[in-house]
Amino acid sequence: MFETLKKATLDKIFVLMAEYAADPRTDKIDLGVGVYKDDTGLTPIMNSVRKAEQRIHDTAMTKTYMGVVGNKGFSAAVVDLALGGIVDLKRVRTVNGAGGTGALSILMNVLSRARPGGRIFISDPSWPNHWPMAELVGLKPHYYPYFDPRTRRVDFPAMMKMIDSLTTDDIVLLHGCCHNPTGANLAREQWDQVAECLRRTGAFPLVDLAYLGFGDGLEEDAYGVRKVVSSVPESMVAFSASKNFGLYRERAGVAIAIGKNETDAEIVSSQMQNVIRATISQTPDHGAEIVRVILEDRELRAEWQAELTAMRERMKRLRVKLAEAIRQRSNSKDFDFIAEHSGMFSLLGLPPAVVERLKVKDGVYMINDSRINVAGIPEDRVGELADYLLAAVR
Ligand SMILES: Cc1ncc(COP(=O)(O)O)c(C=O)c1O
Structure with missing residues (x-):
């Protein structure tokens, strides 16, 4: 073999x-x-995390299955943190993913069902896992220009030229903030233009949000993702709690899908659940529960x-x-x-x-x-x- x-x-x-x-x-x-x-x-280990862990240790009564969608309190708190109420929650569906990678994997799997063999455009360069992840689910990765090695800044005209040429069959993977590996990020006016371009072309945005709060602040770093999600009818966001909660090995993440309407949101939700069930069945909960406890408690x-x-x-x-x-x-x-x-x-x-x-x-x-x-x-x-x-x- x-x-x-x-x-x-x-x-x-x-x-x-x-x-x-x-x-x-x-x-x-x-x-x-x-x-x-x-x-x-x-x-x-962050002090807030230690305290939340202690609280869970002292009060948890069971370790039975959470269900395929995972920890709903965690997902709701993350949606609020990342999207800040800019979209009607009737259009939003979530499942927990095993870290940001798990969330991205669920979302890419669903996208490849919607567009079998479809093109996904990834920044050049990008986190090295984006490309093989896309290939693994049968999407066809392509690069869009992003970094100008001469200025070490974003080559925005080249990026826009490429994104502007895409169609409703294409997917664009965007780093929500704190671009990995370059550190070069879009300014607010540039996010505005990207969002407007996606709205006009109908290309589908998948936003990878792995470093919220690591750039300029929680609200500041959410500008791009909020702008994109509020500008287009449909989108997806992969949230990771690995970095901003220091929970790397606990594998806490949320896959967020925003549909055109409630009916579409229900369909995409069933697809996300179907992917989870057929791959890992249930997502780890310890890290998710830590984040939920922290975000729901004012002091923590x-x-x-x-x-x-x-x-x-x-x-x-x-x-x-x-x-x-x-x-x-x-x-x-x-x-x-x-x-x-x-x-x-x-x-x-x-x-x-x-x-x-x-x-x-x-x-x-x-x-x-x-x-x-x-x-x-x-x-x-x-x-x-x-x-x-x-x-x-x-
Ligand atoms: C851009 C980007 N996306 C997603 C991830 C996934 O992180 P994790 O699966 O550890 O939550 C990382 C981690 O390094 C990353 O840099």
Whole structure:
């Protein structure tokens, strides 16, 4: 049986993580893996999460099945958080997904049933899992231009030119905020134009919302998704609680479908449930219940928001410090984009050979496309990191 298979390529991030772990140098710097880290290099459990977990531990009476749609309180709280009441809830249906990936997978499966072999347009570049996920469900992935490696900003005219040429049979996957891997994001006026273009062409938006609150704030980061969802008759949103609640391994996410009307919403809901039933039957609930408890409790919610704000501000501070350190040393503004990007990542635009040299010579690890996780920048070694980067590009 297995001899008929070819070895599959694994996501490069896991290879890099293994290399980092095996590197004996004590001063190595990990800018690779895409998880938030505090200034001790730890991916912490948030206090609000600990408290919610304790509460669940003390009060839960059963671990029986939740049902195929999952934790409804979690989904409702997430819809409110992400969409903020901009759409009539009669048109909205949700199921829990195993993390943002699980939510995306459910939504893509349903989309491939609606448009068998249909085209899905993904930003160039994108989170490396978007493409294989689309292929796995039988959609045909294509890129739309997104990042200009010269300016390290969004190539908006090129992006719009492509999106404007799409039809009602096409799907457009948009990063709701904090673009991964580039860190370059659409401005509000650009979101307005994208939403208007989707309304006009009828191309279907699937919004991946994996970093709400990591960019400029919970409300600020929701601008794009709200604009798109309120501008078009039908859309989908995949929400992840992995990053903003630090719940990575708990696999908490919500698949949100917004139909033209209640009848369509019911149909899409039955399809989402059918996909879940035939794949994992029920979604894990522990993380979902933690988020529900936090969002439904005024005090815990305030504590979570304060913790999220602290994480976001730390990442912003590190961005500014690194950009300033490079500017001071090089007397050039070439790396100022690091401070202008938002979210957890920046794509530095370095060639693979330079990325390799940084790893081998200096023990600075980043993804080979030169994506850095800004949360991994050691605050007390920003100057040293600036020196390494400048020496590598000279
Ligand atoms: C853009 C993007 N979408 C979705 C996800 C899915 O996250 P998870 O499945 O861990 O919730 C990630 C995680 O890295 C991501 O970066």
